[in-house]
Amino acid sequence: AQSVTQLGSHVSVSEGALVLLRCNYSSSVPPYLFWYVQYPNQGLQLLLKYTSAATLVKGINGFEAEFKKSETSFHLTKPSAHMSDAAEYFCADFTGNQFYFGTGTSLTVIP
Amino acid sequence: DVKVTQSSRYLVKRTGEKVFLECVQDMDHENMFWYRQDPGLGLRLIYFSYDVKMKEKGDIPEGYSVSREKKERFSLILESASTNQTSMYLCASSWSPSYEQYFGPGTRLTVT
Numbered sequence: 001a002q003s004v005t006q007l008g009s010h011v012s013v014s015e016g017a018l019v020l021l022r023c024n025y026s027s028s029v030p031p032y033l034f035w036y037v038q039y040p041n042q043g044l045q046l047l048l049k050y051t052s053a054a055t056l057v058k059g060i061n062g063f064e065a066e067f068k069k070s071e072t073s074f075h076l077t078k079p080s081a082h083m084s085d086a087a088e089y090f091c092a093d094f095t096g097n098q099f100y101f102g103t104g105t106s107l108t109v110i111p
Numbered sequence: 112d113v114k115v116t117q118s119s120r121y122l123v124k125r126t127g128e129k130v131f132l133e134c135v136q137d138m139d140h141e142n143m144f145w146y147r148q149d150p151g152l153g154l155r156l157i158y159f160s161y162d163v164k165m166k167e168k169g170d171i172p173e174g175y176s177v178s179r180e181k182k183e184r185f186s187l188i189l190e191s192a193s194t195n196q197t198s199m200y201l202c203a204s205s206w207s208p209s210y211e212q213y214f215g216p217g218t219r220l221t222v223t
Contacts, residue, residue, distance in 0.1 A: 009151065032209050043115070043201055043214030044154075090153060094209045098169065099144075103153040 003027050004093045006102035014110045019063075019078040021105045023091030026072065032094035033074045035065055038104075039087045047089075050074060061085070081109045114138070115215035117202050123221045130189040132218050134202030142208055143185035145169075145177060148199040148217070160185055161208065192222045 007022040025031050030052055036044040048059025055067045061084075065076045076089060086109045091102040118133035136143065142161050146154040146169075156169030158177040166177050174196060178186045185204075189196055199219050203212035 034211060036214075041120075041216075043216045044203075044212075045214070046211045049211055097167075097208065098156055098159065099212065101146075101154040103151060 003095045003100045004033075004091045004102040006089075006091050006105050008105055009103065010106045010108070012108040012110055013081045015083055016080050019076070019081045019085065019107065021076040021089050021091075021107065023065075023074045023076065023102060024072050025074060025091075025093045027093060027095040029095075033065075033067065034092040034094075034099075035059065035063070035074075035076050036090045036092060036101075037061075037087050038090065044090060047076070081107075083109050083111065085109055115202055115204055115213050117200075117215040117218050119218050120216060121219050121221075123223065124189075124192050125223055126193060128189075128192045128222075130192050130220065130222075132187040132189075132200055132202075132220070134185045134187070134204075134215055135183055136185075136204040136213070137183065138204065138206075138213070139182065140204035140206055140213075141182075142205045143179065144203040144205075144212060145175075145185065145187045146201045146203065147171070148201055154201065157187065192220075194222050196220065197222045 003026045005024045033050040035047040038044045048057045050067045058064045063078045115136045144159040145157040160179045176188045201217045202215040205212045
C-alpha cells in the first residue's frame, strides 16, 4: 500500500530560485519520514529524516523539510537552487514493517 | 562510511536465463533489501531480510527469489528471466528496519 504521495513528477526552477518538492503521507501513526536524492546512474542518498524530535529538519546540501501533522505533509525546500541540485528526489515513509517510497520528482535547474 | 556494493552496474541477459545479482555491505547491518526502480513507479520492494537465512516477501516477489547465507551478502535471483524484468535493481541495507537505508549504485538489467 502506497503511503506517500509526491505531487509533481517533474519540477523546473531557475538557478537561485526556491526549490519546493511536495510529499504527503497517509500513515495514521507517528511516521518516520525521509527524503532521498538520486543523481544520474547512482543509488539513493539520504538527504534528511524526520523521527519526531523536531518538526523542521535540516539536511545536507542546504535542504530542509517541515513536518506538518495537520496537513500530513513533509515538503522539501531549499532557498536557492544550484545547478548541482538537478536530480531525482524521493520521499519515503516507514510504516508497519517496511519502507514505502514515493514515485519520485525529477528536479531540473535552469541556468 | 557505509558501503554497499553491487556485483554489476550493467547486465544483459537472454529470456529464460537464470540471473544472479549480488549485494555486499560492509557495516555489519542486520537488514538488507532488494528494490526495483522503474520510471513513474518509484522503488518497489522485492524482498528483504532481517537476519541471516531469513527472508520476507515485499510487494512484488513474483519471479524472484533471494539468498542470505552470510550477514554481509544478499543475493537476488531471477529464476527464469523475462523481458518484463528489465529494470534498475537497487540493494540497500540498514541497522534497523526503521532506520535510514544505505543504497548501492544499482544494477541496470536488460533482458532480451
